[in-house]
Amino acid sequence: MKKILILGAGIYQVPLIKTAKRLGIYTIVASIQGNYPGFELADKVYYENTTDYGRILAIARRENIDGIITTGTDVAVITIGRVCDTLVLKGLSFEAAKLATDKLKMKTCYEEYGVRTAKYRRVSFDNMNLEETLEELQLPLIFKPVDSSGSRGVVKVDSPREFMTARDTVLENTRSNYFIVEEFIEGEEFGAQAFVYNGSIQFILPHGDYIFKGDTGVPIGHFAPFDLDSEALEDTKKQLKLAVKAMKLDNCAINADFIRKDGKTYVLEIGGRSGATCLAELVSIYYGYDYYEKILLTALGEDVDFTAGDGTSPEDCPGTPNASMLLMSDSDGTIASQECSYPDDPDVVEVQFDFKPGDPVKKFHVGPNRIGHVITKGETLQAAVDKLRDVLDHINIDVK
Numbered sequence: 001m002k003k004i005l006i007l008g009a010g011i012y013q014v015p016l017i018k019t020a021k022r023l024g025i026y027t028i029v030a031s032i033q034g035n036y037p038g039f040e041l042a043d044k045v046y047y048e049n050t051t052d053y054g055r056i057l058a059i060a061r062r063e064n065i066d067g068i069i070t071t072g073t074d075v076a077v078i079t080i081g082r083v084c085d086t087l088v089l090k091g092l093s094f095e096a097a098k099l100a101t102d103k104l105k106m107k108t109c110y111e112e113y114g115v116r117t118a119k120y121r122r123v124s125f126d127n128m129n130l131e132e133t134l135e136e137l138q139l140p141l142i143f144k145p146v147d148s149s150g151s152r153g154v155v156k157v158d159s160p161r162e163f164m165t166a167r168d169t170v171l172e173n174t175r176s177n178y179f180i181v182e183e184f185i186e187g188e189e190f191g192a193q194a195f196v197y198n199g200s201i202q203f204i205l206p207h208g209d210y211i212f213k214g215d216t217g218v219p220i221g222h223f224a225p226f227d228l229d230s231e232a233l234e235d236t237k238k239q240l241k242l243a244v245k246a247m248k249l250d251n252c253a254i255n256a257d258f259i260r261k262d263g264k265t266y267v268l269e270i271g272g273r274s275g276a277t278c279l280a281e282l283v284s285i286y287y288g289y290d291y292y293e294k295i296l297l298t299a300l301g302e303d304v305d306f307t308a309g310d311g312t313s314p315e316d317c318p319g320t321p322n323a324s325m326l327l328m329s330d331s332d333g334t335i336a337s338q339e340c341s342y343p344d345d346p347d348v349v350e351v352q353f354d355f356k357p358g359d360p361v362k363k364f365h366v367g368p369n370r371i372g373h374v375i376t377k378g379e380t381l382q383a384a385v386d387k388l389r390d391v392l393d394h395i396n397i398d399v400k
């Protein structure tokens with residue numbers, strides 16, 4: 001029986017853990033302690049910080065694992081790199097993982113390889129002269145931690161008067177002693193899921209993003225297909241391939257964030273793991289296979305084929321249109337009741353509530369404040385999106 005080590009026990013790892021179990025793989029889960037739903041699904045649990053690659057490596061050795069993987073989170077990617085390199089397992093390298101989990105290192109390699117990306121500066125937290133450091137950048141700006149995710153600590157800044165408060169927000173959300181400031185790109189945000197295996201890109205699937213406008217944008221839902229004309233599609237693929245090369249990603253899922261402005265695709269960031277917010281599901285529905293299964297089998301070094309479920313190649317696959325949206329609360333409080341009164345429907349792929357009545361929830365600001373999600377599909381994208389709206393209208397969550 002093969003043994004997999006899954007990093008994280010949260011909502012975005014639960015489908016991965018369930019799939020591993022279904023495939024008959026011995027499933028070890030490592031995560032910090034907490035009320036995480038993945039623990040009870042695993043064959044074995046280690047309560048360990050997934051960013052502590054020394055300790056995770058010791059577990060991996062002791063367990064003699066065949067593979068290590070996560071989905072939907074960047075923080076554990078560094079550990080995957082370290083363990084894969086040391087134990088010669090299939091996955092991204094430590095070097096690639098370092099580039100993928102530090103936004104400054106990422107931007108630096110983009111610059112080197114000519115990847116189109118927002119102009120930026122590195123800033124130390126002890127820098128007291130931000131105006132001078134940032135004078136060559138054009139307002140508005142984005143202040144962001146180099147090591148966070150889910151839009152935590154990312155702030156849009158419109159004038160120098162906001163510099164210090166923005167810096168303080170970043171400081172609260174990082175373990176680093178420096179951060180990054182970028183020019184704000186005013187455009188349409190979108191993304192792509194992709195997979196690189198044995199150094200070659202297996203598919204690239206652009207998707208639309210629904211964005212919640214808080215302190216900055218927070219992706220709260222997605223849809224595919226995303227309508228790009230052939231020139232825009234080529235430009236996007238070119239930037240993605242260049243970024244993958246720059247980051248030396250050779251064996252991992254890819255979660256790309258882009259912004260399109262004046263007909264050009266800018267790379268915001270690329271993660272060496274599949275996306276959160278229903279993005280692995282988007283790939284599964286679109287191509288008609290279980291993407292979690294593919295992710296697991298690649299981590300075990302198996303021969304994995306990314307041909308779509310209907311036998312077509314990823315480029316030729318007509319794809320099943322689908323859409324998703326997070327459920328959110330507009331206040332802090334406790335869930336008094338929650339229900340979905342939408343009738344059973346094959347095009348309603350999933351309605352998930354993350355919590356139970358009585359559980360505390362937060363007003364939505366950032367991705368981790370989610371309280372559930374809805375995923376729909378349809379003959380056309382419009383049908384999937386209409387269904388999504390309709391289901392959302394039938395969901396009632398009462399927060400007191």
Ligand SMILES: Nc1ncnc2c1ncn2[C@@H]1O[C@H](COP(=O)(O)OP(=O)(O)O)[C@@H](O)[C@H]1O
Nearest residue numbers: 118142148149150151152182183184185216217
């Ligand atoms: N240069 C930028 N221009 C415009 N919006 C940006 C820029 N950088 C980040 N954002 C916004 O902030 C969000 C989070 O930033 P991102 O770099 O993707 O960090 P995270 O790892 O938190 O997702 C993005 O989804 C986007 O809405």
Ligand SMILES: [Mg+2]
Nearest residue numbers: 150151257269
């Ligand atoms: Mg992002």
